[in-house]
Amino acid sequence: MTQAPVIRLSGVAIKKxxxxxxxxxxxxxxIHLLTGRVGSGKTTLGEILSGIAEPDDGNxxxxxxxxxxxxxxxxxxxxxxxxxEEAGSWHGDVERTxxxxxxxxxxxxxxxxxxxxxxxRLELAAILTGQFDLIVLDEPCAGLDExxxxxxxxxxxxxxxxxxxxxxxxxMSLPHIDQLWEMDNGVLNLLGTVPGCLRSxxxxxxxxxxxxxxxxxxxxLSREELEEAVCRIPG
Amino acid sequence: xxxxxxxxxxxxxxSIAAWISVPGAILxxxxxxxxxxxxxxxxxxxxxxxxxxxxAVMGLAAVWSGGDGxxxxxxxxxxxxxxxxxxxxxxxxELLDVGVWFLGTKTGFDLGLIGELSMSSLDTMAREVxxxxxxxxxxxxxxxxxxxxxxxxxILIRQLNLAHERAIxxxxxxxxxxxxxxxxxxxxxxxxxxxxxxxxxxLYSLITGDFFNIxxxxxxx
Numbered sequence: 115m116t117q118a119p120v121i122r123l124s125g126v127a128i129k130k131x132x133x134x135x136x137x138x139x140x141x142x143x144x145i146h147l148l149t150g151r152v153g154s155g156k157t158t159l160g161e162i163l164s165g166i167a168e169p170d171d172g173n174x175x176x177x178x179x180x181x182x183x184x185x186x187x188x189x190x191x192x193x194x195x196x197x198x199e200e201a202g203s204w205h206g207d208v209e210r211t212x213x214x215x216x217x218x219x220x221x222x223x224x225x226x227x228x229x230x231x232x233x234x235r236l237e238l239a240a241i242l243t244g245q246f247d248l249i250v251l252d253e254p255c256a257g258l259d260e261x262x263x264x265x266x267x268x269x270x271x272x273x274x275x276x277x278x279x280x281x282x283x284x285x286m287s288l289p290h291i292d293q294l295w296e297m298d299n300g301v302l303n304l305l306g307t308v309p310g311c312l313r314s315x316x317x318x319x320x321x322x323x324x325x326x327x328x329x330x331x332x333x334x335l336s337r338e339e340l341e342e343a344v345c346r347i348p349g
Numbered sequence: 350x351x352x353x354x355x356x357x358x359x360x361x362x363x364s365i366a367a368w369i370s371v372p373g374a375i376l377x378x379x380x381x382x383x384x385x386x387x388x389x390x391x392x393x394x395x396x397x398x399x400x401x402x403x404x405a406v407m408g409l410a411a412v413w414s415g416g417d418g419x420x421x422x423x424x425x426x427x428x429x430x431x432x433x434x435x436x437x438x439x440x441x442x443e444l445l446d447v448g449v450w451f452l453g454t455k456t457g458f459d460l461g462l463i464g465e466l467s468m469s470s471l472d473t474m475a476r477e478v479x480x481x482x483x484x485x486x487x488x489x490x491x492x493x494x495x496x497x498x499x500x501x502x503x504i505l506i507r508q509l510n511l512a513h514e515r516a517i518x519x520x521x522x523x524x525x526x527x528x529x530x531x532x533x534x535x536x537x538x539x540x541x542x543x544x545x546x547x548x549x550x551x552l553y554s555l556i557t558g559d560f561f562n563i564x565x566x567x568x569x570x
Contacts, residue, residue, distance in 0.1 A: 166483050183487050189503050190477070190484040193496040203490055226502060 117178035118143050119247040119277055121163065123302075125172035128158060135159060137172075137302035141248075145270060145289060146279045147308075147335065150297030151317075156281045159302060160184060160250045163279060184250040188230075188237040197223050197236065204240035214269065215239035231262050242269050248277045255287040263287045267337060285319045291335040309333050350385075350543060352536040353443035354450065359547040360435045366547075366554035367427035371420050373554025374427035380550055381434050384543040389430065390437040400429055444468065446532035455527035462528070466515060470508060477504055 119142075126137040135155040141163070150156050161167035162174065164184035185191075194200045198221040201211040212218055215235045217228075225233060234257065241249060254270070255263045267289040270278060282288065294305040296317065305311040312322060312331055325332060325343050332343035350356045363380060366373035381387060391397050404425040412418035448461025481500055482492075490496065 164487070184483070186480055186484060189507065190481045191488055192499050192503055193485055193488070193490045194499050203488070205489055225499070226506070 118275075119176065119178040119180070121248060121277060122175040122177070123162070123172065124175065126162060126169040126174065127171035128162065128167065128169045130158070133300055135162075135297075135300045135302075137162070139295070139302055139304060141277050141279065143275055143277055144292035146277070146293045146295060147288065147291045148279055148281045148295045148297065149283070152283075154297035155300045155302075156297050157252060159297065160252055160279065160281050163248065164250045178247065180248075181246045182248045182250075183241050183244070183246045185238065185241055185252060185254060188234040191237050191240075192225055192233070195224060195226075197221050197225060197228070200225055200236060201240060204244055206240060206244045211236070211240050211243050214243055216265065231258050234258060235262060235265065238266060238269065242273050246276060248279070249273075250279045250281065252281045253284065254280060254282070255284055258287075264337075271336075285321060285335065286337060286340070288335045288337065290339075294335070308335055309339075350438055350540050352534050352540045353439070353447050354534060355536065355540045355544040356435060356438055357447060359544050360431055362547040362551040363431045364428050366551040367424055367431065370554045370558030371423055372557050373550060374424045376550045376553065377427045377431055380543075380546060381430055384546055385431075385434045385438075388437045389433040391433050400433075401426060404429070439468070441465070441469070445530055446534065449530045450532045450534070454529060458528045458530055459526060461530075466512075470511065473511065474504060474508065477507065 121141045123137045123139045126135075128135045133153075133155070135158050137159060148156050148159065158167060161184070162169055164182045165174075166184060192200060194203050197212060197217050198208060201208045201215075201221075204211065212221060215232075215238070217223075217232065217236060220228070220232075225236075228236070238251075238254065251270075255266055258266065267287065270280070270289040280288065280291075291308045294308050294311050294315070296303050296305050296315075298317075305315055309332060312318070312335075313326070315322060318326070321340065321344075322332070325347075328347055330343050330346050332339045350359065363377040367377040368374075391400060404422050407425075408418035408422035410418070411421050442465065444464035445458070445461035448457040448459075448464065451457055452460060481503070485492070485496070485500075
């Protein structure tokens with residue numbers, strides 16, 4: 115039986131000019147949401163986790179596997195010309211990737227003729243159906259329509275056995291979240307397990323604050339859970 | 350070197366000096382080591398190799414065809430080193446500063462703006478190439494000639510999109526031609542001294558080189 119992957123950050127620090135990022139954390143299998151203000155260091159932390167940036171201090175330790183993928187702009191991953199070739203270039207199940215991306219029948223289409231949303235779906239499908247232990251998704255729903263966002267949520271929800279870290283400001287497009295993390299002026303804080311931590315979330319987005327003012331707490335941060343909470347608003 | 354005007358003149362002087370004679374090329378490299386504090390925009394040995402591989406091949410071809418390939422390689426390498434120094438020293442907005450100072454708020458502004466937009470596109474491309482190499486490494490795709498069309502098309506399309514967005518932005522801001530800009534420069538004594546050295550190297554290279562010696566006839570003595 116293979117060991118569940120765990121990534122541990124011990125005394126991690128990175129300095130960029132006057133900004134310092136500090137992180138002590140442990141990420142296990144499940145879906146983690148990393149939130150925080152613009153410029154608080156979320157993307158830098160994502161780069162450290164995915165091994166792109168080296169911390170100036172501290173260390174990043176792995177227990178079990180270490181196959182990492184950071185989803186950036188989807189077009190950066192493209193290395194072929196057609197949908198089928200691109201699905202094959204991820205070394206996974208080509209048919210499954212194309213089916214998952216909803217691109218069946220477009221196998222021989224030129225990638226340049228696809229919409230940005232379709233390219234993003236293809237790359238996301240390849241990543242989430244691939245063999246990665248840690249997947250860092252930086253704003254995975256950026257540039258997608260509502261239908262595609264629902265598809266992303268559904269796809270992520272079915273992959274909770276890996277470590278998935280979502281960096282996002284977009285509260286209305288999230289899948290089910292297990293743990294909530296916040297970057298506060300460069301310091302990483304674990305707020306806790308969702309939904310328990312929602313009651314003590316000081317910098318919660320306006321919708322959560324509004325619901326809390328009405329005495330309503332959602333059962334989670336997914337779109338469906340938030341909609342259900344909104345339906346509980348009296349009157 | 351803080352003053353971009355002196356830096357521009359220095360770059361032109363050293364590049365010409367390096368190109369017209371081997372002593373000029375060697376002195377330009379020495380200038381870069383001492384006065385330029387060996388600053389370069391070439392960050393890795395791999396980048397250095399990629400930059401020098403074409404002049405090296407051309408030099409070898411020149412040797413093979415009976416020419417002085419070594420001289421060519423030394424001179425072109427010196428020119429590239431000086432260019433990398435200039436690129437490393439630059440700061441955003443300096444081309445607009447120099448353009449307006451030199452040619453005024455119409456032609457100078459336009460040329461400066463074109464230069465700034467081009468430089469920032471180069472920065473964007475460099476960042477993109479870095480990001481793409483990371484993405485492909487994580488994906489497990491080794492670099493091969495087969496991926497060049499797809500990668501290059503992606504970069505080209507993103508650059509065209511960026512240019513389109515900038516054009517819209519400039520139009521929305523009412524840009525037609527020229528503009529208002531008040532350049533300011535900081536010139537230190539060291540800047541002037543290093544600039545003067547570069548002019549001396551240029552003159553020395555001009556005298557020792559065969560620039561005025563065409564078809565065996567000496568034009569100017």
